[in-house]
Amino acid sequence: MDARKHLPLNALRAFEAVGRLGRMTLAANELGVTHAAISRKIRQLESLLGVKLLSGPKNRLGLTEAGRTLVGLLAPAFNQIEAAVCAVVDKEAGIVNVSCLATFMMRWLIPRLYQFNSTHELVEVRLSASDQPISFERELYDIAIRVDDHRLPEGAHVTKLFPELVGPVVSPMLLQGSDLAQPADLGELPLLCSKTRPQAWQAWAYHLKTRVPGQPAKMFEHIYFMLEAATAGLGACIAPWPLVIDDIAAGRLVAPFGFAPSGLNYVAARKGNRSRKAEEFCEWLAQEAKSTPVPS
Known part of the structure; x- marks a missing residue:
């Protein structure tokens, strides 16, 4: 087992695919072989290593502790092999x-x-x-x-590339009938934020030495969803300038108080x-x- 010529590369490749994808069918599709071929390779590998790598019923196979350890080592190893091939x-x-x-x-x-x-x-x-x-x-x-x-x-x-500048943005349709004379007036609007930057309003207010206009009313899983919501008129949000430059140029969003460096x-x-x-x-x-x- 120490010599490289004895490494069961095809079996290891089949097992890594099953461990990564979670199902033999998906592994078979990725490798272009049959489900039976994947199953056979894994049985051969288990026999060679003398340990069980998968457990559970056939339709819900899971990794054993030994299987999890092996997958964790195989994934970066195959990435390095692929990187070496790609380099050429x-x-x-x-x-x-x-x-x-x-x-x-x-x-x-x-x-x-x-x-x-x-x-x-x-x-x-x-x-x-x-x-x-x-x-x-x-x-x-x-x-x-x-x-x-x-x-x-x-x-x-x-x-x-460029410094990140951030500031509040809002859809023009949401500003109809609103008078935003100062940052505190943003509290009249629904405030949006994202889980990826939950403190965005506080950080912006700190840099401007002003108070946070209010508590965010809606939290989005990702900043992309938050920006889409702002464009749709659901509220105001703190946005990095590079992410809204095209929306502002097209009039889909406005920045009533400009942008400030985030550092x-x-x-x-x-x-x-x-x-x-x-x-x-x-x-x-x-x-x-x-x-x-x-x-x-």
Whole structure:
């Protein structure tokens, strides 16, 4: 079992897929084999290791303690193998894998991505949404776009995109008949917030040295849902400028009291492997950020 030539790679791959996806049928579909083939590989692996990896009835199999331990080790190992293959293949394929904050991706990056595609036709940008700390050693990303209060990978090349400015935004239809002369008047409107930034109103009020206009009436699971609710006229919310720039330009939202620095920055962290494609994408990001108008 110590020699690499005895490693049952196909069986390990089948088991990792079952552990990750939770069902043999899904694992079989992912690997392009039959349910019976997956079941056979796992039985072979259990026999070889001398431990049970799965338990329970056939229609509700679960991982044993040994199975959970093995899956936890196999998942990053297969990610590293895939990363090693991609490092070779991507030189020809022109692929840049980008991990990005979900709302920033939807509201700022994707609406501008066509400009990069038009000048880099041979480069494919693959986007994945995440707000978790990134590890270039364990994950398959070339670039991670984050706010710099996140822990950034050691040794990464970090490109600052722009400072985060935040302020209250509201749909014009909700302002009809309202007179917002000062920030405290926002208390006349329903206040929205998100679980990802539950203290947004307090932080904004602190930076402006004013009082919070009231308690949020509605809490949303994600900032994207909160912004959609504000656009639909359900209330006012604190929003980062880059996420609402297009809505304000189109008149879907207004910012009655402008925006103030939050003290954070949007950044692009790049793996330090000198990938020219990743460098070009970061250079384009920086140029787009520079051309993004900043509210006065």
